[in-house]
Amino acid sequence: MPQFYILSAMSQAKAYAAMSPTTPLQPWTFNRREPGDRDVRIEIAFCGICHSDLHTVRDEWGPAAYPIVPGHEIAGRVTAVGKKVRKVKVGDPAGVGCMVNSCRKCANCRAGLEQHCSGGLSFTYNSVDKDGTPTQGGYSSHIVVDESFVLKLAKHQPLERVAPLLCAGITTWSPLKRFGAKKGTRVGILGLGGLGHMGVKLAAAMGAEVVVLSGSAAKKADAKRLGAHDFVLTSDAAAMAKNAGRLDLIVDTVSGTHDVGAALGLLKTAGTLALVGASPKPLELPAFPLIIGRRTVAGSLIGGVAETQEMLDFCAKKKVYADVEVIAPREINTAYERLARGDVRYRFSIDLSRL
Ligand code: NAP
Ligand code: ZN
Ligand code: ZN
Numbered sequence: 001m002p003q004f005y006i007l008s009a010m011s012q013a014k015a016y017a018a019m020s021p022t023t024p025l026q027p028w029t030f031n032r033r034e035p036g037d038r039d040v041r042i043e044i045a046f047c048g049i050c051h052s053d054l055h056t057v058r059d060e061w062g063p064a065a066y067p068i069v070p071g072h073e074i075a076g077r078v079t080a081v082g083k084k085v086r087k088v089k090v091g092d093p094a095g096v097g098c099m100v101n102s103c104r105k106c107a108n109c110r111a112g113l114e115q116h117c118s119g120g121l122s123f124t125y126n127s128v129d130k131d132g133t134p135t136q137g138g139y140s141s142h143i144v145v146d147e148s149f150v151l152k153l154a155k156h157q158p159l160e161r162v163a164p165l166l167c168a169g170i171t172t173w174s175p176l177k178r179f180g181a182k183k184g185t186r187v188g189i190l191g192l193g194g195l196g197h198m199g200v201k202l203a204a205a206m207g208a209e210v211v212v213l214s215g216s217a218a219k220k221a222d223a224k225r226l227g228a229h230d231f232v233l234t235s236d237a238a239a240m241a242k243n244a245g246r247l248d249l250i251v252d253t254v255s256g257t258h259d260v261g262a263a264l265g266l267l268k269t270a271g272t273l274a275l276v277g278a279s280p281k282p283l284e285l286p287a288f289p290l291i292i293g294r295r296t297v298a299g300s301l302i303g304g305v306a307e308t309q310e311m312l313d314f315c316a317k318k319k320v321y322a323d324v325e326v327i328a329p330r331e332i333n334t335a336y337e338r339l340a341r342g343d344v345r346y347r348f349s350i351d352l353s354r355l
Helices: 051-057 159-166 168-178 194-205 217-226 237-242 260-264 287-292 305-318 329-340
Strands: 010-017 026-033 039-048 074-081 093-096 099-101 142-146 186-190 209-214 230-233 247-252 267-275 296-299 324-327 347-351
Touching: 010 142, 026 142, 039 093, 039 159, 051 329, 074 142, 074 159, 093 159, 099 142, 159 168, 159 194, 159 305, 159 324, 159 347, 168 194, 168 247, 168 305, 186 194, 194 209, 194 217, 194 247, 194 305, 209 217, 217 230, 230 237, 247 260, 260 267, 260 287, 324 329, 329 347
Parallel strands: 186 209, 186 247, 209 230, 247 267, 267 296, 324 347
Antiparallel strands: 010 026, 039 074, 039 142, 039 347, 074 093
């Protein structure tokens, strides 16, 4: 296999794309650049379906620029590298998450917080790369990414289960680390979906006592199986009252509007609710549970590149992987319907070899 390509031609990628907010995703082909000196080309094996993909293609967050090839939980193998690439070589497993470029010069980039780049961040899709071309994501045959935004994966890992770590993993890892989840702390995970189930696994692997806070009674057995120590049904007022003041930290992964005030009541004095769920509609924030309990509501967006690598290395060592349902690309639209109604245990992972 050649180590790098010298032609600056384009290569055609096969993909599934959204052409509008209201039509099903459909097969589509488009051009990717050939790898430049610092680029890595990855043949995509699996890509997770994140609820953010659904929010974006349905234009719930706006503005979305169609066609959109969604997908930012990408795991595959390197098939070509530019001549200055040092991070990976042909044949290595590699991943790509939610970002493919940033300015690298601003204070946030220099601090390893590329996700907060003030000089122009390029998201993996529905965004613009540094060469001015629209970015297109991982529901595709291959991707070409600057090596700085390529993540190294350990060999002999189940790539279908590793892919979701690239977004669901890092998005829950980052607030867990930032707000001190470890042995002796009590962590609540609000919403047991793709992010939530990774939050449970990661917090448990960090040694924390984990409580799942869910609106779905049917997920109780799963919560325990995933590593949670306890389960609280958020619609059960008596259970919520019994658990008042119990938790140091809540990671709120809920994708829609919900009662944040009720969750705040579960925190200890000065506890933190870290919001990662990105409800398209505003959330109500009642003053009293916040001020009486001296509590904090914080936001968190994915994680930086180095932090993502740290999470991947931790997961490889501890064998922490997502629970996935592998689907063929033609099943994407059915998967979206199921995701929208909360029917997923706990991440869809698209097998791109079946494109
Ligand atoms: P998901 O798999 O659909 O899980 C969301 C879970 O939230 C559901 O399983 C359900 O859990 C609960 N839920 C959904 N709608 C609800 C509602 N209206 N009221 C109460 N509970 C509800 O989604 P995901 O992929 O984990 O993503 C979750 C959210 O995080 C999305 O908004 C996504 O865009 C966002 N996100 C943010 C970042 C970031 O960097 N901040 C990164 C990735 C994703 P129960 O059945 O247990 O109640
Ligand atoms: Zn995501
Ligand atoms: Zn920057």
